[in-house]
Amino acid sequence: xxxxxxxxxxxxxxxxxxxxxxxxxxxxxxxxxxxxxxxxxxxxxxxxxxxxxxxxxxxxxxxxxxxxxxxxxxxxxxxxxxxxxxxxxxxxxxxxxxxxxxxxxxxxxxxxxxxxxxxxxxxxxxxxxxxxxxxxxxxxxxxxxxxxxxxxxxxxxxxxxxxxxxxxxxxxxxxxxxxxxxxxxx
Amino acid sequence: xxxxxxxxxxxxxxxxxxxxxxxxxxxxxxxxxxxxxxxxxxxxxxxxxxxxxxxxxxxxxxxxxxxxxxxxxxxxxxxxxxxxxxxxxxxxxxxxxxxxxxxxxxxxxxxxxxxxxxxxxxxxxxxxxxxxxxxxxxxxxxxxxxxxxxxxxxxxxxxxxxxxxxxxxxxxxxxxxxxxxxxxxxxxxxxxxxxxxxxxxxxxxxxxxxxxxxxxxxxxxxxxxxxxxxxxxxxxxxxxxxxxxxxxxxxxxxxxxxxxxxxxxxxxxxxxxxxxxxxxxxxxxxxxxxxxxxxxxxxxxxxxxxxxxxxxxxxxxxxxxxxxxxxxxxxxxxxxxxxxxxxxxxxxxxxxxxxxxxxxxxxxxxxxxxxxxxxxxxxxxxxxxxxxxxxxxxxxxxxxxxxxxxxxxxxxxxxxxxxxxxxxxxxxxxxxxxxxxxxxxxxxxxxxxxxxxxxxxxxxxxxxxxxxxxxxxxxxxxxxxxxxxxxxxxxxxxxxxxxxxxxxxxxxxxxxxxxxxxxxxxxxxxxxxxxxxxxxxxxxxxxxxxxxxxxxxxxxxxxxxxxxxxxxxxxxxx
Numbered sequence: 131x132x133x134x135x136x137x138x139x140x141x142x143x144x145x146x147x148x149x150x151x152x153x154x155x156x157x158x159x160x161x162x163x164x165x166x167x168x169x170x171x172x173x174x175x176x177x178x179x180x181x182x183x184x185x186x187x188x189x190x191x192x193x194x195x196x197x198x199x200x201x202x203x204x205x206x207x208x209x210x211x212x213x214x215x216x217x218x219x220x221x222x223x224x225x226x227x228x229x230x231x232x233x234x235x236x237x238x239x240x241x242x243x244x245x246x247x248x249x250x251x252x253x254x255x256x257x258x259x260x261x262x263x264x265x266x267x268x269x270x271x272x273x274x275x276x277x278x279x280x281x282x283x284x285x286x287x288x289x290x291x292x293x294x295x296x297x298x299x300x301x302x303x304x305x306x307x308x309x310x311x312x313x314x315x316x
Numbered sequence: 317x318x319x320x321x322x323x324x325x326x327x328x329x330x331x332x333x334x335x336x337x338x339x340x341x342x343x344x345x346x347x348x349x350x351x352x353x354x355x356x357x358x359x360x361x362x363x364x365x366x367x368x369x370x371x372x373x374x375x376x377x378x379x380x381x382x383x384x385x386x387x388x389x390x391x392x393x394x395x396x397x398x399x400x401x402x403x404x405x406x407x408x409x410x411x412x413x414x415x416x417x418x419x420x421x422x423x424x425x426x427x428x429x430x431x432x433x434x435x436x437x438x439x440x441x442x443x444x445x446x447x448x449x450x451x452x453x454x455x456x457x458x459x460x461x462x463x464x465x466x467x468x469x470x471x472x473x474x475x476x477x478x479x480x481x482x483x484x485x486x487x488x489x490x491x492x493x494x495x496x497x498x499x500x501x502x503x504x505x506x507x508x509x510x511x512x513x514x515x516x517x518x519x520x521x522x523x524x525x526x527x528x529x530x531x532x533x534x535x536x537x538x539x540x541x542x543x544x545x546x547x548x549x550x551x552x553x554x555x556x557x558x559x560x561x562x563x564x565x566x567x568x569x570x571x572x573x574x575x576x577x578x579x580x581x582x583x584x585x586x587x588x589x590x591x592x593x594x595x596x597x598x599x600x601x602x603x604x605x606x607x608x609x610x611x612x613x614x615x616x617x618x619x620x621x622x623x624x625x626x627x628x629x630x631x632x633x634x635x636x637x638x639x640x641x642x643x644x645x646x647x648x649x650x651x652x653x654x655x656x657x658x659x660x661x662x663x664x665x666x667x668x669x670x671x672x673x674x675x676x677x678x679x680x681x682x683x684x685x686x687x688x689x690x691x692x693x694x695x696x697x698x699x700x701x702x703x704x705x706x707x708x709x710x711x712x713x714x715x716x717x718x719x720x721x722x723x724x725x726x727x728x729x730x731x732x733x734x735x736x737x738x739x740x741x742x743x744x745x746x747x748x749x750x751x752x753x754x755x756x757x758x759x760x761x762x763x764x765x766x767x768x769x770x771x772x773x774x775x776x777x778x779x780x781x782x783x784x785x786x787x788x789x790x791x792x793x794x795x796x797x798x799x800x801x802x803x804x805x806x807x808x809x810x811x812x813x814x815x816x817x818x819x820x821x822x823x824x825x826x827x828x829x830x831x832x833x834x835x836x837x838x839x840x841x842x843x844x845x846x847x848x849x850x851x852x853x854x855x856x857x858x859x860x861x862x863x864x865x866x867x868x869x870x871x872x873x874x875x876x877x878x879x880x881x882x883x884x885x886x887x888x889x890x
Contacts (some may be wrong), residue, residue, distance in 0.1 A: 149437065149449075153729075156441050190628070197625035203446040203466055203499055 137166050138192040139288045140175060141209040141219060142181040142199060146172065150179065150204045158197055159203070163187055167220075167285025178206070182288045183262075184218075215291040219262045220242045221284040223248070227277035228255045236276055254279055322487040325453035326355035326480065329417060331490055332460040333361060339387050340364065340748055344370040348432060351484035353390075355668060364748065366775055367769035369396050371741035373403020374767070377412045378742030381728045382703060384538075384751035386413045386467050390826025394432030397478070398439065402735060405443040405481040407474040410559060410733025411536060413467040414474035415460070416444075417723075423451040423480040425782055436478050445473035451480050453488035454797065462497040469500045471538060471623040485804060493875030505622055508639040508647050515635045516594075516618045517651050525594035525614075525660045526552045528651045529575065529604075532651035532731070533597015533621060533641050535724055542645035549649070551657040553664060555583045557598045559731040562721035567700075572664065577866045578713040581875050582667035584866065588873040590615045597621060597641045602734070602868075604696045610871035620644050674878040677718075681833070687786045687834050687856045691718035694756065694784065697840050702754040703728065703746055705781075707739035707763035710792035713862040715758050727731045737766030744774050753842070754782070761787040771823040776848040782843045783851040785816055788858045796861045800876065805810040816853040831855045 144315040145152045151170060158165055164185040173180045187193060192210065199208045240247060240257050243265065249256035259269050263286060270281065286314070317323055323331060328695040329352050333341070340362045347355045354365060366372040369391045378385030387407075390399055397418040407414045420426070437447045446466050448459040456479060520526065534543050540563060547554050547570045555575040565571060572583045584606075587593065593615045598604070600619075603630040605611045608630060617633035619626075621640055627636035672678060676688045691714045694702075700720050705728040706712040712729055721727045728746055730738040739759045747755040757801055762864055764785050774781055786792075795809040820827030826846050828839045829855070843850040863878035 152438065160442055168445055174446070194629060196627060197627075200503055201445075201470075201625060203462075203502075206502060 137184045137186055138189070139211040139216065139286065140181075140183040140185065140192070140196065140199070141207075141211065141288060141290075142174070142183060143206040144179045144181060144202075145204045145206070145313065146177050146179040147204060153202055153204060154183075155200065157202065158185070158195065161190070161195060161198060163195060165285075169285045169287050171287075182286050184286045184288075201297055209290070211288060211290055216288055217285050217291060218262055218288040219260055220263050220266045220286050221257055221258070222266050222269065223258055223280075223282045224273055224278060225254050225256045225280035226273045227253060229253045232276055236273070241273050243272070245269060305315075309310075318487065322489050322650065323453075324351065324355060325456050325484040326351040328453060328456045328488060328490060328673070329360075329460065329484070330334055330355055330359040330361060331480070332398055332457050333388060334359065335492060336386065336460070336464045338386070339546050341388040341390050342366055342375040342379070342745065343390030344372060344392065344396060344409075344421065345371050346394075346396045346432070348367060348393035348421055348481050349390060349396070349417075349484075350392075351415070351481060352419065352479075353814060361437070362748075363390075364744070364886045365488070365530065366741070367772050368767065369399035370737070371767050371770045371773070373400045373414070373416065374735075374738050374741035375748075376414050376416075377403060377407045377410075377738075377744035378728055378745030379406075379749040380412045380707060381410075381742070382725055382753070384725065384744035385749070385788065386415055386464055387745065389414065389416045391418050392432065392436050392775055393420055393421055393436070397436040398434055399660065400476075401426050401440065401443060402733075404440055404474045404476065406730050406733040406735040406738060408443045408445070410730065411472050411532065412474065415463050415467050416474060417460075417477040418476060418478045419484070420449065420478045420480045422482045422548065426451075426480070436476065440476050444476050446474040447478065448485050449480075453486040454481060455763075456488070457462055457490060457492065458497070460494040461492075461495045465497040465500040469849075470504055473625070485508050496627075505604065505624065505639045507625055507643040507877050512635055512637040513644070513648055513651075516637065518650065519592055519616050519618055519635065520552075520594070521653055524661075525586075525590050526550070526592035526594060526598070526657070527586050527590040527615075528554035529557070529587070529593055529595040529598050530554045530560045530563050531557045531596060531598025532563065533551035534563035534621060537597060537641035539645055541644040542642060544568070545844050546645060546652060549654055550652050551655045552588065552594065553661060555579070555587060556608075556673070557601070557604055557731075558716055558729065561716055561755060562724055562726040563597075565722040566720035569722070570661075574716050576872075577606070577868075578717065580717070581671050581864050581877065582664055583693075584872045586664050586876065587615075587666050588871075593617045593698070595619045595621075595633070596645075599623075599626045601800050602630070605631060606866045606870055606872035606874070610874075613870075614885055630705070673881055676878065681693050683832075684857045685831060685833050685836075685854065687714045687788070687854070688718050690784065690786060690836065690854050690856065691715050691758070693833070693836050694758075694840065697717040697837060698754060698756070702726070702756045703750065704756045704758055705743035706747055707730070707737050707757075707759040708736045708793075709733045709760045709763060710788070710796060710860075711758050711760045711786040713793075717862075736760075736763035739763065740781075740783065741773075742782075744770060744779050746780050747781050748777075755780075757781055757783040759783065759785055760792055761785055761789065761816075762791040765811075765813065768819070770824060771849070771851075775824055777850060780847070781849050783849065785851065785853045786856055787813060787816070788855050788856050788860065789813070790858060792796050793862070794833060796865075799859070800865075816851060818873045819853040825849050825851055827851045827853070829853045886887065
């Protein structure tokens, strides 16, 4: 898939606190960025979340976004992976129309991508595949002629290669006070 | 405090405010904040009852800007809280440290669209530095301590703490030390980097035509003496942003005056022809730069600001130093070489002479009262020592041009947001913060009508503010734009006003009307002699415009100049 501007990968460590996602999404929306993907999950440390944000934008704009993110009270650290060697992975589940006449062809293609079949129905298959964004794009393109019935992607999770980048230490315990809606799970 | 050593959440709020050094809060009671109001009675904190919550936020803002302390506002849930939004946005854009405490419906009702429930933390994310929803009494002290720390630290700003009614009512132990804030330290600027400092010195050393751009950050950092020392030592003239007025003295020999859209032509010309801009605690707002592509094309640029996100945001610079201005200047100063730039200063002086002949103060009196006259005379009569709080519009620019601010925190104005209705409430806050100061409100007939209900607050609280209404019968600045850029179609800008003198009297305030310049001094003297607040309505030339002016989107040197006769001035023939 061709893209005008190279996707930029940001890794953001935040307090695991209600409302943090809203703050970050709101900040990015306000500054007019298109978020390609945003994934959040827990880290090796309790109380710390890790987000991988992929944005399509020019480098100076992304630098501005990084500076704005760094101002948020809930943000501990922002890494702009930029040109650094990194592992970027995306997971896709794709349901492909695969009647008996094309089934073996679909399975063969899936094998090429080292994808696994996780569900089998009379005239469709669900394929699971993990890989770089490009690889996933290629898999999706390869499946498209058969008819894609449903597609779900997780968005990228990224990590710099080489020496382990430690997550911020001495993170203070977050306050249990966040932003409205997400705190309302009673 | 009860026998078991606990406090109610409501008490914890006041305990926290006391420990943060708060002596005055501005607010309005309501259902969801009632427990807090009930508990207030036992605490030595002055509560100023406003007539509208927006004004409470502006008062806290004026209080903070006049004193350098954190302003505090209290409101109830729902409409009480949403009425704060304009005030929070105003504080956010002008970097005012503010803490807003709002009541919220009981935590069991959250999310049910209960009576007077709104998601105020959701609403105020973009207009606050940070905000909190507190649902338990034990979280109140940590949240408030952090809120004050966040409001004050780095680039200051407003913080909102929303506290549910049940959190105010339940009990918790007060452990002040355990609640010490930490997270605000995450993003405090690092010490200035030496490579940047060295590069800055290099540029200063080689500059032939440098200009300092002095911003609001100088006052926020308390770096006035250091900026003056830098300017004097390196013989560099300084131009000021609107919010920078007063940061360094207007009557200093190196002071050029205000820059930007309504800056004097010699100031903008000096910037455009400079070979070095040294931007201190300012943010290259579009009102300051004009068209970016044509901004100071030959100048190398050094930008020092505490907010790293402002660096290289609008104007790319050669040296960007993120840091506390005071700290950076202290590191820089001993190395700055003593210089003599009399030839550059002489050149600017020549430009200034050329502009002075167009100054309305130097044009023959045609018997009409001009707003610029009012500002000039007010400056003279108050010896430049008043704290002036302006509203937004033409009068704001005339004030900035003709009231020469020497003192720090002596001009309080809504710069970033341009909030009409700001002046009167902000002035009440300023006067409460600095009771010894002479405080003047300078407002237009339009803006004043937005918040004049606060006259009653001034009376009830016995706050002596002098109010000067510059009445020209129009929403003047919008009318000026219509005259210049919309072929003179005055859509919705003529505005009718009440009889301001009678209005003042209805509030129990002495009111006066001035229509001739000759009556001005006596009216000001009477106002100053009044025991409490007072109001003067100045009926000024209706279709006068603010000159010079850089049209929006034009280059900074591309100015509409003041016509050379008053007759033309009055009819907008540029």
